[in-house]
Amino acid sequence: xxxxxxxxxxxxxxxxxxxxxxCVPISNHLYFYWYRQILGxxxxxxxxxxxxxxxxxxEIFDDQFSVERPDGSNFTLKIRSTKLEDxxxxxxxxxxxxxxxxxxxxxLTVL
Amino acid sequence: EDQVTxxxxxxRLQEGESSSLNCSYTVSGLRGLxxxxxxxxxxxxxxxxxxxxxEEKEKERLKATLxxxxxxxxxTAPKPEDSATYLCAVQWGGGSNYKLTFGKGxxxxxxx
Numbered sequence: 001x002x003x004x005x006x007x008x009x010x011x012x013x014x015x016x017x018x019x020x021x022x023c024v025p026i027s028n029h030l031y032f033y034w035y036r037q038i039l040g041x042x043x044x045x046x047x048x049x050x051x052x053x054x055x056x057x058x059e060i061f062d063d064q065f066s067v068e069r070p071d072g073s074n075f076t077l078k079i080r081s082t083k084l085e086d087x088x089x090x091x092x093x094x095x096x097x098x099x100x101x102x103x104x105x106x107x108l109t110v111l
Numbered sequence: 112e113d114q115v116t117x118x119x120x121x122x123r124l125q126e127g128e129s130s131s132l133n134c135s136y137t138v139s140g141l142r143g144l145x146x147x148x149x150x151x152x153x154x155x156x157x158x159x160x161x162x163x164x165x166e167e168k169e170k171e172r173l174k175a176t177l178x179x180x181x182x183x184x185x186x187t188a189p190k191p192e193d194s195a196t197y198l199c200a201v202q203w204g205g206g207s208n209y210k211l212t213f214g215k216g217x218x219x220x221x222x223x
Contacts, residue, residue, distance in 0.1 A: 043155065050207065
């Protein structure tokens with residue numbers, strides 16, 4: 001059964017550094033998403049991406065964040081200058097229409 | 112005010128003891144209500160989508176139902192492997208707005 005994959009599974013970085021989180025969505029899906037979950041809190045929407053552009057973004061998704069679909073298979077989330085409060089699990093999700101299937105997540109730790 | 116509220120926050124059951132989890136929502140223009148299962152340190156695993164009041168869906172020991180303002184996830188004769196956090200999420204609004212708004216989840220523990 002096809003599934004969403006994410007790399008790396010765990011990323012440790014220093015405050016102020018740039019990180020890129022990578023996702024491979026399910027191949028015939030058209031909609032792509034990033035969510036995050038701070039430890040002990042609920043899953044929060046960051047951004048949705050359709051037809052090679054951002055379709056919606058949350059207040060969390062400020063100028064420090066960007067997304068890209070550099071080729072036909074990858075979907076990336078870049079954080080330009082990480083802050084301590086960016087430490088969280090980051091989940092990629094994809095869907096053909098309104099249903100969303102999540103990847104296993106990348107645990108980002110900012111020191 | 113939370114748009115999606117799940118109760119209880121935690122539920123401990125004995126194996127075979129059936130129960131229900133609740134998800135209530137205050138959004139208008141519901142497009143879909145989603146149930147996911149999440150194991151510790153893992154991503155949410157899709158279980159069900161419900162679209163309209165009165166709809167029911169079943170998968171093994173789980174049955175999800177939807178009314179106009181809430182959904183129930185019924186667990187019949189649970190097993191220890193059903194232990195997980197169960198997340199409810201809603202999709203609402205118009206246009207190309209497909210984002211999910213999640214509740215805080217119910218942590219289910221099933222003891223053998």
